[in-house]
Amino acid sequence: MHDGFAEVVSDRAHDAAAFAFTPEVEADTAAIWDKLKSKVTPLEWRLNAPLISKINRLKRQKNAVILAHNYMTPDIFHGVGDFVGDSLGLAREAARSDAKIIVQAGVHFMAETSKILCPDKTVLIPDLQAGCSLAASITAADVRLIKARHPGLPVITYVNTSAEVKAETDICCTSANAVQVVEQAAKAWGVSKVILIPDEFLARNVARQTDVGIISWKGRCEVHERFSGEDIRELRAAYPGAEILAHPECPTDVIEASDFTGSTAAMTDYVMSRKPKQVVLITECSMADNVAVDAVDTEFVRPCNLCPHMKRITLQNIYDALLHDQFEVTVDPAISARARAAVQRMIDLPPPAIPARYDLVKARHHVDVELI
Ligand code: 13P
Ligand code: SF4
Numbered sequence: 001m002h003d004g005f006a007e008v009v010s011d012r013a014h015d016a017a018a019f020a021f022t023p024e025v026e027a028d029t030a031a032i033w034d035k036l037k038s039k040v041t042p043l044e045w046r047l048n049a050p051l052i053s054k055i056n057r058l059k060r061q062k063n064a065v066i067l068a069h070n071y072m073t074p075d076i077f078h079g080v081g082d083f084v085g086d087s088l089g090l091a092r093e094a095a096r097s098d099a100k101i102i103v104q105a106g107v108h109f110m111a112e113t114s115k116i117l118c119p120d121k122t123v124l125i126p127d128l129q130a131g132c133s134l135a136a137s138i139t140a141a142d143v144r145l146i147k148a149r150h151p152g153l154p155v156i157t158y159v160n161t162s163a164e165v166k167a168e169t170d171i172c173c174t175s176a177n178a179v180q181v182v183e184q185a186a187k188a189w190g191v192s193k194v195i196l197i198p199d200e201f202l203a204r205n206v207a208r209q210t211d212v213g214i215i216s217w218k219g220r221c222e223v224h225e226r227f228s229g230e231d232i233r234e235l236r237a238a239y240p241g242a243e244i245l246a247h248p249e250c251p252t253d254v255i256e257a258s259d260f261t262g263s264t265a266a267m268t269d270y271v272m273s274r275k276p277k278q279v280v281l282i283t284e285c286s287m288a289d290n291v292a293v294d295a296v297d298t299e300f301v302r303p304c305n306l307c308p309h310m311k312r313i314t315l316q317n318i319y320d321a322l323l324h325d326q327f328e329v330t331v332d333p334a335i336s337a338r339a340r341a342a343v344q345r346m347i348d349l350p351p352p353a354i355p356a357r358y359d360l361v362k363a364r365h366h367v368d369v370e371l372i
Contacts, residue, residue: 019054021046028053032079039074039293051315052079058322064101066318067093067114070264071284071310072105078293080318081105086265087113087159088174088346094118095347103321104329107309109135111329112163116339117347123329126317130309132160134249137219138198140164146195146372150215154185155195157342158202160221163331165198166339172346175248176263178202179209181346186212200371201225205248205255207367214369221249223305227282229253231303235280239301245270246282254282271295284310 026033029049036045052075059066059082067090068081077084083093087110094102094114101122104111109132111125143165147155157169158178166172173181178196185194194212196203198219207214227250235244236257245267246258255261260270267281271291278299281288285304292300320326331339 019050021049025050025053028056029079035078035293036074039289044075048075048079048315051319055080055315055319055322058319059103062101062322063099064103064322065093065097065099066103066105067110069106069110069310070268070290071286071307072290072313073286073311074289074293075315076105076313076318077286077290080315084290086174086176086263088176088263089265090114091117091159091174091343092347092351097121101322101325103318105313105318106130107132107135107307108329109160109162112331113159113166113343115329115331116163116166116336116343119331119333119336119340122325124321124325125327125329126314126321127312128327130312132309133222134158134160134199134219135162135165138165138217140168142217143168143197146197146215146217149372150193150195152189153191153193153195153215154189155197156181156185157197158199159343159346161198163335163339166342167335169339169342170345172342174263174346175202176265177346177349178206178248180349182206182210182212182214184349196369199249200369201251202248203369204252205250205261207369208252208255216369216371218371223284223307224249224282225251226305227251227254229257232257232282235301235303239278239280242278242280242301243274243276244280244282250282258282267291271298286310 029052033045065082066080068077068084070086091113095117102114103124104114107130108125111123115123154170156171156173157165159172159174171181171185182194192213195215198217200216200218200220203214203216224247232244232254244258245260246254248261264287268291271279275297280301284307288300288302
């Protein structure tokens with residue numbers, strides 16, 4: 001046998017033994033299995049449980065926490081996430097964490113936000129290619145151009161942006177607090193118009209909630225822009241009793257045809273508190289999988305779109321990230337200080353008593369945004 005081949009075979013055999021589903025692994029992960037057993041096959045579990053067990057041990061050894069976004073697959077979300085939630089919730093957790101290492105189970109802008117808020121901690125992302133179409137849609141130079149065209153207006157950027165873009169910003173927002181941030185910024189600046197970038201659809205949906213005028217940008221989420229009002233009407237016809245919840249990154253005709261709109265945390269809150277018999281979540285696919293684990297009395301109808309960036313994060317690369325301290329996310333200190341001011345202003349806003357919802361009565365007033 002060729003030497004190299006023998007080495008590969010022996011490595012695999014070693015790996016197979018190290019990642020075996022042993023009685024110790026079974027005991028270690030019993031509580032998680034109990035939660036996931038109606039959603040995961042026993043075969044899948046035998047493959048995932050050893051990794052889950054190793055990741056949870058490594059976290060303890062290294063004083064690390066995993067911040068997992070609602071779009072992570074259930075093995076990550078329920079198996080290894082220490083804090084789970086929407087972009088706003090994860091940013092708040094990063095700010096208050098006293099762990100030495102943060103592993104961001106999410107996309108790159110989320111890891112950068114954690115690093116901006118915790119410059120002294122090591123922030124790791126399991127795959128550096130986990131990007132975002134919204135973050136890629138705008139650069140710091142674009143923001144400087146917008147500011148030059150509209151001097152004196154506050155610049156609000158969605159957290160789905162790079163650190164350089166945040167550094168050009170007065171205050172950040174997420175889908176959970178965009179209306180609140182727009183209204184507070186207009187009041188604080190004493191103006192009737194603000195710049196809200198880069199998500200065109202979030203801006204259009206926010207414009208329907210407020211009398212503040214909005215100037216925006218043509219960025220789009222590649223996951224949510226693919227839903228249409230026609231999809232929602234077809235769903236209504238096929239599932240007449242289902243309650244339809246849509247994310248505010250969706251086009252306006254989707255929001256108009258839906259029953260409720262809110263951030264991923266607001267959708268979870270809706271399902272857990274109202275316990276609808278049948279629900280449709282118009283968003284990324286893992287969202288329904290994760291909520292369904294806890295919402296046992298609700299039936300989920302599942303049209304959804306996958307986010308290819310979120311799906312780059314796996315149990316295997318989370319394990320590799322923790323084991324090898326890879327891949328570290330760094331932000332230039334001068335950029336970071338300016339970006340931190342914008343993120344911190346958002347964090348310092350009083351949290352809404354319940355996650356923000358988009359009032360669909362007001363939403364039916366068609367107020368448009370000015371696109372640059
Ligand atoms: P929220 O979790 O803040 O609603 O954001 C959704 C999203 O698309 C993040 O990438
Ligand atoms: Fe970006 Fe959309 Fe993916 Fe979220 S779901 S990371 S906004 S592309």
